[in-house]
Each structure stands twice: as C-alpha cells, then as structure tokens.
Amino acid sequence: MLAIVAYALGVMYTPGPVNLLGLNVGINGQGRQSVGFCLGVGTAMLAYLLVLGWAGAAWIDDEALVVVSALGCSYIVYLAIKLARSSADLSSLDNAPRLLNFRDGLVMQLLNPKAILATLPIATLQFPAADIHGLSLVFWAFGLSMLAAGAPGSYIVIGSAVGSRVKSTAIVKGFNWLMAGLLVVVAVSISVEHVWLPLTARN
Numbered sequence: 001m002l003a004i005v006a007y008a009l010g011v012m013y014t015p016g017p018v019n020l021l022g023l024n025v026g027i028n029g030q031g032r033q034s035v036g037f038c039l040g041v042g043t044a045m046l047a048y049l050l051v052l053g054w055a056g057a058a059w060i061d062d063e064a065l066v067v068v069s070a071l072g073c074s075y076i077v078y079l080a081i082k083l084a085r086s087s088a089d090l091s092s093l094d095n096a097p098r099l100l101n102f103r104d105g106l107v108m109q110l111l112n113p114k115a116i117l118a119t120l121p122i123a124t125l126q127f128p129a130a131d132i133h134g135l136s137l138v139f140w141a142f143g144l145s146m147l148a149a150g151a152p153g154s155y156i157v158i159g160s161a162v163g164s165r166v167k168s169t170a171i172v173k174g175f176n177w178l179m180a181g182l183l184v185v186v187a188v189s190i191s192v193e194h195v196w197l198p199l200t201a202r203n
Helices: 002-012 017-027 032-055 062-084 102-110 113-129 135-163 169-202
Strands: none
Touching: 002 113, 002 135, 017 032, 017 062, 017 102, 017 135, 017 169, 032 102, 032 113, 032 135, 062 102, 062 113, 062 169, 113 135, 113 169
16 A cells, blocks of 8 residues: 555656646745645546546546547646746735636646546556555545645745745746746647657557
C-alpha cells in the first residue's frame, strides 16, 4: 500500500500544467482565492479513481483519449491566455479578478490526459493487487484525491513565499507571461504525444 502512496506522490507533485498554475497564482498573491481550484483538481481525481476503480479501463479507449487530449490542450491554452492577460497590479491584489476557480481546476484535470494515465495504474492494477475494493476503495480514492488537491496547493505556498518578496509589477507581469508560455508549450507537447501521433499512426 505504501507503493500506491509513493506512486501517487510521484505523479501528482512533479511539475505539470496544474502545478505550474498553482505556482503562478501564489506568486500573484492570490493563494487564498484559489483554494477552489485545488478542490476542483481533487474532485476530478476522485471521480477518475472511483469510476476507473469500479468500472475498470474498458471505457478509456484510444479514440476517447484523443478527444479528451484535444479538449484538454484547448483548455490549457485558454488558461494560458487568461493568465497572460491578468492584472499584475500588486497594490490591488485583494480586488483583482481570480485567476483560477473550482471550475478551472475541475475541467482542466478532467480533460488532462496525464491525469487519466496517472490514475489508470492505481485504479486498475494497484487497487486490485492490494485487495482494495468496495468501501475501502472509496476511502482510498478520497485520500488520494486530497493528495491531488494538495499538489497545486503546495506550489501555491511556494509561489506565495516567492511572491511576498517581489515588489515589482513588471517582474510579476513577466512571470505571468513566462508561465503562460510554458503552459502553451505543455499544451503543444500533449497534443503531439496524445493527439497528433495517435491520429497519424492510424493512417
């Protein structure tokens, strides 16, 4: 069972689009306003763990993964644009529009092909191997989903620590653009790996 936790920590806490966004909102001083984003991420992971744990991987075929990947890449680009256009006015962070909310976390994680690929081994291999099913599956899924919510949360804390030392609006705005650019790179890499290559392989 420790192997399940170790694997979950490894895949959830490494840098990715969700965690990069968490880092950025922390630097922008909007950590408290973005708690809903973390809960959205955790809720999406809970849904995947429960559905895949009970139904198995039968409904995740190659075509479904391509569609989810394409939608997910589009949403990542949307959030990158939202991030690049956000205000960097350090004097009015309390009144600034929220960069991320529950819906953003939920939708982004549901459409993140890496989230599906990360939960598949846990739900379809590790849970059955550890004889985790029924009510115990619900408890494990809830616990792992809380770990998932804590991943962007930990990046928000790190970003907040860094952001509290930054006093220049230009630096914050530049970081917003940098993070937006990285998100676009992530979206392109996902689209190549999970959309373009699978589609071209069929031809």
